[in-house]
Amino acid sequence: MIRHLLSTADLSRDDATLVLDTAEEMAGLTEGRSVKKLPALRGRTVVNLFFEDSTRTRTSFELAAKRLSADVVNFSAKGSSLSKGESLKDTALTLEAMGADGVVVRHSASGAPYRLATSGWINANVLNAGDGTHEHPTQALLDAFTLRRHLGELAGRHVVIVGDVLHGRVARSNVLLLATLGARVTLVAPPTLLPMGVEQWPCTVSYDLDAVLPDADAVMMLRVQRERMHDAYFPSAREYSRRYGLDARRFARLADDAVVLHPGPMNRGMEITADVADSDRSVIVEQVTNGVYVRMAVLYLMLAGAANDGARDERRSERDEVGGAANDGARDERRSERDQADPSAQEETT
Amino acid sequence: MSRDLSSPREVLDGDDVARALTRMAHEVVERNKGASDLVVLGIPKRGVPLARRLAERITAVEGVEVPVGAIDPTMYRDDLRLRPARALEPTDIPAGGVDDKTVVLVDDVLFSGRTIRAALTALDDIGRPRTVRLVVLVDRGHRQLPIRADHVGKNIPTAMHETVRVLLSDIDGQDAVLLGSTGAETEAEAAP
Known part of the structure; x- marks a missing residue:
């Protein structure tokens, strides 16, 4: 070790x-x-x-x-x-x-x-x-643990990570760990919230959440870190949640056994709506226990x-x-x- | 490890192991005056399949289901700090718990007694059994603690440099007990 x-x-x-x-x-x-x-x-x-x-x-x-x-x-x-x-x-x-x-x-x-x-x-x-x-790293490990409990072995599984990758350390740790464990990772974010050099990470990048959701085994919503951004990364909170938020309509596009993760703390109504966060396929509270x-x-x-x-x-x-x-x-x-x-x-x- | 066991002698074959388990199942039932309130817990690795077999035999004799599980004493070992951290083995306590039950601990080889001491401490954190009994397939002597088995499959007097290796079909593909003789540190000595 x-x-x-x-x-x-x-x-x-x-x-x-x-x-x-x-x-x-x-x-x-x-x-x-x-x-x-x-x-x-x-x-x-x-x-x-x-x-x-x-x-x-x-x-x-x-x-x-x-x-x-x-x-x-x-x-x-x-x-x-x-x-x-x-x-x-x-x-x-x-x-x-x-x-x-x-x-x-x-x-x-x-x-x-x-x-x-x-x-x-x-x-x-x-x-x-x-x-x-x-x-x-421990956040990524607990996410992987939670995913493994729901999906079984992670090799070949497809995990979609959505949100502020630029400021979020959770995304980097997750991409690296999930790649090590053999999972496929897709990052979805506005171009302004992706770090330089992301094309060299072991994952694919998309700007279209609706297109990648049907193929996902799990979706991880990242927090939009209001305290870190000075409103210049996207036009408005409303536009962000319309394009990159997980609401009931998008949730319905997911496969029946796909799960939703969030490292917390959540901005309900911003990156994730309350009905999705509280649904039985949301494993957010379980992540804390794990x-x-x-x-x-x-x-x-x-x-x-x-x-x-x-x-x-x-x-x-x-x-x-x-x-x-x-x-x-x-x-x-x-x-x-x-x-x-x-x-x-x-x-x-x- | 396999090199150390280049010329091991078979002291129990598959039939001997089966007979020893059957006898010990009868002894456990006799001592307990039936199979009520028994919980059989194996100590990983090889104590676990042995516990399952023992419970099956008790069921065959008495016609009652006997709860079987596993108890991993790794975190309670006194030598935890002397070696690199070890992977944990599963602990599986049957749903009824151990409170006021007769717990039968099962292990393959009884050597220094330290594993059993650790398992007894682990049991403390799970509940308070009425009685704890110990079943081992082989007692090879050289105890370092005041611990003894209630039921022994076979007493095998050994020298310290000898190794006792229990093979079980669930893990090793066959049932046997092998006595090897080497001067080197071996698996049996590494995990007494």
Whole structure:
């Protein structure tokens, strides 16, 4: 399994399938149980580092980590040192000093999780919970999980993704993951809301929603991010919803077993009408439930085993070679303290 | 793995396995004074088909359906942190649950006892059985914890370097128990 989850592009088909299969077991282990708690991450610390507001993703990660018995610490931008201008590096060093094992990070800048993972500031496993307009891997995994539960194996299935691909990190992560899993993806959006270079993504692009719907096994509606756009990408909200919104008329064009997804939060009446969002083929609420299972799976696979510690040791020694001796002295001490702490934690459980 | 088992000796053949299961089914029923309130749970992988076969035999003897399921102890193992994270196997608890039932845990090989310890802890999170009993096809000794089986298909005294491998038709295409002898770390030792 990979050490950091930064992009769905890093996941091989086997990795992705392992995550989805593990999520299935997590669902089986918690659904309908009176004790929704598993011991796999006992003694591990997971930090939710949220530079951008997010209720559902943070709550979902928090719940997932807690169900696996990890200790969870929430850092959010508001009301913390993050809003006082602390740099990413200093925040990272603080987390390292506190002994974080996993850091779930959301940041408005694309690439911030990558920086955190590769800078050598921290030894923790980094999980990208959305970075700028780049990626949101666990959202794509939970979408794939939801699709798989309804459609079976995804190879050869056709998924249509509609909406703001330019600002939406969900679209990129989904396209990459679905392509890895062998599904066919069509993006539908106004030309102004497609990013440069989209023609090199492993998908096809269309501007005509009505034409692609009859052939779709699933439709994923993306949120029109009003806060990100300054009304220049399309003439009016009304025109957008007429051309790219999913209403009852378009819904009727879908195959009988096709499902509708939305990563939330929805703008009812904009990209999706209320009757479609509430129909029995809309799996939007289920996506939220599945998000917890998928995040449990990812946290378990990345943090529960020993590969984690092994990789850390490697990185530690790499850093020892690279880093200057002077400023690393203090860290060495801290490190050895942690080295001593780790085995004792193991003894406790054996 | 296959190289390690280059010259394994067959200690139980398919008929022996079948007879051992039939005998243990009778023992379970006798001990429980019938088949009421029994729940048979197999420990993946090979405990699961063994559990199903045991339940079928109990049904054949007593004429009642016996709930069968699976319990995966992976997340409760004491060596979880010593190795890379492992894929989870299915856990499947029959609809009636385990509260106030007699749970019969079934595994293929009893070795250190650590898997059973983990399964007992896993059971804690599912409910509170009235009794838990343990059925194993092979007891190879070398216990590291105070755990013993209630019903044993075959006691096979082994040395630590030996390997015991159970083959079942559902997974391996044939029923047999093989005793191999190698110095290398093997599957049986890797997952005691």
